[in-house]
Amino acid sequence: MSAFTPGPDSSAKQIENVEGITVRLAGDSGDGMQLLGTQLTNTSALLGNDVATFPDFPAEIRAPRGTRAGVSGFQVQFAAEEIFTPGDVLDALVVMNPAALVTNIGDLRPGGLLIVNEDGFNDKEYKLAKVSGNPLDDPRIRERYRVTEVAMTRLTRDAVAELGLGMKEADRCKNFFAMGLVYWLFGRSLDPTLRFIAAKFGRKPDVALANEKALRAGWAYGETTEAFGTSYHVEPAQLKPGTYKNMMGNQALAWGLLAAAQRSHKELFYGTYPITPASDILHELSKYKNFGVRTFQAEDEIAAIGATVGAAFGGTMAVTASSGPGIALKAEAMGLGMMLELPMIVIDVQRGGPSTGLPTKTEQSDLLQVLYGRNGESPLPVLAPQSPADCFDIAQEAWEIAVESMVPVVILSDGYIANGSEPWKIPNVQDMKPIEIAHPTAAEDSDKPFLPYARDEKLARPWAIPGTEGLMHRVGGLEKEDGTGNVSYDPENHQHMVHTRQRKVDLIAERIPPQKVMGPPSGDILVVSWGGTYGACHTAVRRCQSQGMSVAHAHIRYLHPFPANLGELLSSYRTVLVPELNMGQLRMLLRSKYLVDCIGINKIKGKPFTVSELVEQISAHACHDHNCREEESQEDACEDGIMQSKAG
Amino acid sequence: MNLPVLKATDFASDQDVRWCPGCGDYSILAQMKKVLPELGVPREKTVFISGIGCSSRFPYYMNTYGMHSIHGRAPTFATGLKTTRPDLMVWVITGDGDALSIGGNHFIHVLRRNLDINIVLFNNRIYGLTKGQYSPTSSEGQVTKSSPMGAIDHPLNPLSMAIAAEATFVARSLDAHVKHLGDTLKRAAEHKGTSLVEVYQNCNVFNDGAMAYAQSRDLRPEHTIELEHGKPLIFGKDRDKGIRMVGNQLEIVKTADVPADDLLIHDEKSNDSTLHYMLSRMRYPEFPEPIGVFRAVQGVATYNDQINAQVTQAKQQKGEGSLQKLFESGDTWQVA
Ligand code: SF4
Numbered sequence: 001m002s003a004f005t006p007g008p009d010s011s012a013k014q015i016e017n018v019e020g021i022t023v024r025l026a027g028d029s030g031d032g033m034q035l036l037g038t039q040l041t042n043t044s045a046l047l048g049n050d051v052a053t054f055p056d057f058p059a060e061i062r063a064p065r066g067t068r069a070g071v072s073g074f075q076v077q078f079a080a081e082e083i084f085t086p087g088d089v090l091d092a093l094v095v096m097n098p099a100a101l102v103t104n105i106g107d108l109r110p111g112g113l114l115i116v117n118e119d120g121f122n123d124k125e126y127k128l129a130k131v132s133g134n135p136l137d138d139p140r141i142r143e144r145y146r147v148t149e150v151a152m153t154r155l156t157r158d159a160v161a162e163l164g165l166g167m168k169e170a171d172r173c174k175n176f177f178a179m180g181l182v183y184w185l186f187g188r189s190l191d192p193t194l195r196f197i198a199a200k201f202g203r204k205p206d207v208a209l210a211n212e213k214a215l216r217a218g219w220a221y222g223e224t225t226e227a228f229g230t231s232y233h234v235e236p237a238q239l240k241p242g243t244y245k246n247m248m249g250n251q252a253l254a255w256g257l258l259a260a261a262q263r264s265h266k267e268l269f270y271g272t273y274p275i276t277p278a279s280d281i282l283h284e285l286s287k288y289k290n291f292g293v294r295t296f297q298a299e300d301e302i303a304a305i306g307a308t309v310g311a312a313f314g315g316t317m318a319v320t321a322s323s324g325p326g327i328a329l330k331a332e333a334m335g336l337g338m339m340l341e342l343p344m345i346v347i348d349v350q351r352g353g354p355s356t357g358l359p360t361k362t363e364q365s366d367l368l369q370v371l372y373g374r375n376g377e378s379p380l381p382v383l384a385p386q387s388p389a390d391c392f393d394i395a396q397e398a399w400e401i402a403v404e405s406m407v408p409v410v411i412l413s414d415g416y417i418a419n420g421s422e423p424w425k426i427p428n429v430q431d432m433k434p435i436e437i438a439h440p441t442a443a444e445d446s447d448k449p450f451l452p453y454a455r456d457e458k459l460a461r462p463w464a465i466p467g468t469e470g471l472m473h474r475v476g477g478l479e480k481e482d483g484t485g486n487v488s489y490d491p492e493n494h495q496h497m498v499h500t501r502q503r504k505v506d507l508i509a510e511r512i513p514p515q516k517v518m519g520p521p522s523g524d525i526l527v528v529s530w531g532g533t534y535g536a537c538h539t540a541v542r543r544c545q546s547q548g549m550s551v552a553h554a555h556i557r558y559l560h561p562f563p564a565n566l567g568e569l570l571s572s573y574r575t576v577l578v579p580e581l582n583m584g585q586l587r588m589l590l591r592s593k594y595l596v597d598c599i600g601i602n603k604i605k606g607k608p609f610t611v612s613e614l615v616e617q618i619s620a621h622a623c624h625d626h627n628c629r630e631e632e633s634q635e636d637a638c639e640d641g642i643m644q645s646k647a648g
Numbered sequence: 649m650n651l652p653v654l655k656a657t658d659f660a661s662d663q664d665v666r667w668c669p670g671c672g673d674y675s676i677l678a679q680m681k682k683v684l685p686e687l688g689v690p691r692e693k694t695v696f697i698s699g700i701g702c703s704s705r706f707p708y709y710m711n712t713y714g715m716h717s718i719h720g721r722a723p724t725f726a727t728g729l730k731t732t733r734p735d736l737m738v739w740v741i742t743g744d745g746d747a748l749s750i751g752g753n754h755f756i757h758v759l760r761r762n763l764d765i766n767i768v769l770f771n772n773r774i775y776g777l778t779k780g781q782y783s784p785t786s787s788e789g790q791v792t793k794s795s796p797m798g799a800i801d802h803p804l805n806p807l808s809m810a811i812a813a814e815a816t817f818v819a820r821s822l823d824a825h826v827k828h829l830g831d832t833l834k835r836a837a838e839h840k841g842t843s844l845v846e847v848y849q850n851c852n853v854f855n856d857g858a859m860a861y862a863q864s865r866d867l868r869p870e871h872t873i874e875l876e877h878g879k880p881l882i883f884g885k886d887r888d889k890g891i892r893m894v895g896n897q898l899e900i901v902k903t904a905d906v907p908a909d910d911l912l913i914h915d916e917k918s919n920d921s922t923l924h925y926m927l928s929r930m931r932y933p934e935f936p937e938p939i940g941v942f943r944a945v946q947g948v949a950t951y952n953d954q955i956n957a958q959v960t961q962a963k964q965q966k967g968e969g970s971l972q973k974l975f976e977s978g979d980t981w982q983v984a
Binding site: 269302313332429468 | 693695707717718728730732756958980982984
């Protein structure tokens, strides 16, 4: 193709260098905003920026067009430095219709860029969005923001006119026009998206060509029209050397499972039932049958985990995944898996609860469910990834723990991590250590009966699998005698077994790394977080540190058992703050286990924390402590604290 | 290779059997132990998976691999095991409460998928382990602990349900008719695809004699009809009665009154399940209840074969998966 392909910095206009940009693309569910966002993210990642994303879409597949409920948004931050969140406030907002404008404008920073598809603004749309007239007529909007109206629909129609497409087909390209404009504005290359168009619409050449024309027209519009005077340039970020790829959380989980299977020379069985936001793991894994992956789309959540337990009994690496409501249905079989002492992984991609709750929104409210939502004493290890790319590592770690201790391991992801993306450094497969698994073979001394519940130093039992001569045994949910595994109603044995199963999980604490902190090892405030809030908490704590506050951050990866040094750590700070997207579930655990008075920062809106709201909360406590410190320092009692605060 | 010749006792585990004395379960256990050595599958390649209920204690008594799982869910565990370990012979042991009430969903789905396993459904028309509540197969009006004024549920017919779910092997037998039971279990084991055998099993404690019309040696000839492939449907102590189709209805006729070719010929191999379904609707006392194999359709792909064929096909088409290649696929960028 000889056509000019604009790339970064190829604009003839003024270019302004910025550290990072946060932009949100918002429109109707049918406007292709998720596609636009994904493309912008990939393109930015390929330019070497660090990226973090936050897709936000309605639970309905086709919510009524033009309504507020139907608004779909995609937020991405790309930056020249390492970033951990998709950004709090928007530098730029692109809206395709009035509903998108009114539902998103509140997040645009004063002075921010508001780009409007003016063709999406008419009386019909005002009515659908339930606004009395054009919201842009409100003078405050033009005072506060830099507003640019672009006739995206008409310009797209003009751009593709020569192709003779129907009006509907032509209009469907307008997200590519918007994309082209956004690419111009932020100095992005069109190449990755052109490649995407060729791959995706290759079989429909006219559609491919129309999208390409719309994309180029959008770029050209930015370059030629006087509406835009300046474009922006974001330098590549200084990430660790290596080859990178933009990764979404669910994809990283799937790939981590593949890696764990190969490292342990196992084939992967994935039993599941479709549920938001976990289904993408199934979609992803079902593509990799040539890796020996067998995906089973079960008739329900219970069948999904039942099959998983069955596959584990047969000696396969078995995994099931769901979200909160599905995990509730799996509870009984999770208990059986624990009782059978078989290795497997149970993934909970949390979403807003309770009940059906907020399927497409994020929350951290299943922690207590996975820990305690089963009958009887039913301890299971629980791990939580901190970011999309971390899902790759945690899947493998979960499998290592599962096979070492012969126990189902729970991974607590969430919707924010699952659908968010960030750069992932591609590992060298040759450097990955094998995961050793030994299945016992027929005992030479066949006079001695095989003991399916004999235990090693980790209290794990042997993983003897059907097909092995001489090791025939029966497992089941009834309490069993230690060693023989025979059904036992003996009171002493029951107490012994309950303790043994708990002790087996507790022993894992001796093998996981101790809890690390970012910041001073003791002092005023410790922020304790887990799961998907890592990015916001980390960024907030760093900001507070740079403002001179004595604050440290401990992000807990191992929620059961806790790292061995956690209790000591908590008592090294005057105040322990626990931000969570729930009513205080980790806080409750910490208080009950360590008798440390933790203070919760709790948000249950289906949305992640913003950095600024955390900074505000941390500051409020630091402030309080500061007063107290001043009082105390009059008594010369708090020199340490002040010193640390300066050092921080 | 010469396989050691096993005896029925080789299949007995060291655990004491704990069913009530006189329970029909004993007979099924005995027939299973008798049939297994005839199949030539080694003990370590045999797995029994059960749900919850009296019948579900079965795996503990077999010297094979076994799993006593969760109420109603045995087919799900079997699905995971059989799809990943197609080399194993997998049996599911279940009951009327286990398979038809709490596990109704899995029962339908395992049948329609045609997973290559054998399901033995012990139907005693009562909840035994929980001491005598009515079950989904209890008769209407039956007085039990939980239905002092009579059960108001319409009973479920497991074979009708199985045939509607496109099961490829459907059979019925009786705990008291040991030879028939053994033969039927054997045929179930030999079928490729899901085999369902409903066994009328007497719970002598909570529902004694509920199916005596069929189980009692004296009553059986008048109240049951033995299905044989390619043979006319004839029953009665004197084999003087038969079944024929009039319009779209079955009716009982005296064999002497009709020409021989008027009688319905049993075709277990027919893909069309309409007649199999009609046979499953024949209920006492209006009709003799058929026992034997209702349906045995060959050549339907099994779920385990298909899931594994896709893996093989994918490996052939794309080559054995390479993680490094996968990781480096699509858009990547370098940081120096
Ligand atoms: S309760 Fe009934 S079914 Fe259960 S073991 Fe006793 S006789 Fe058999």
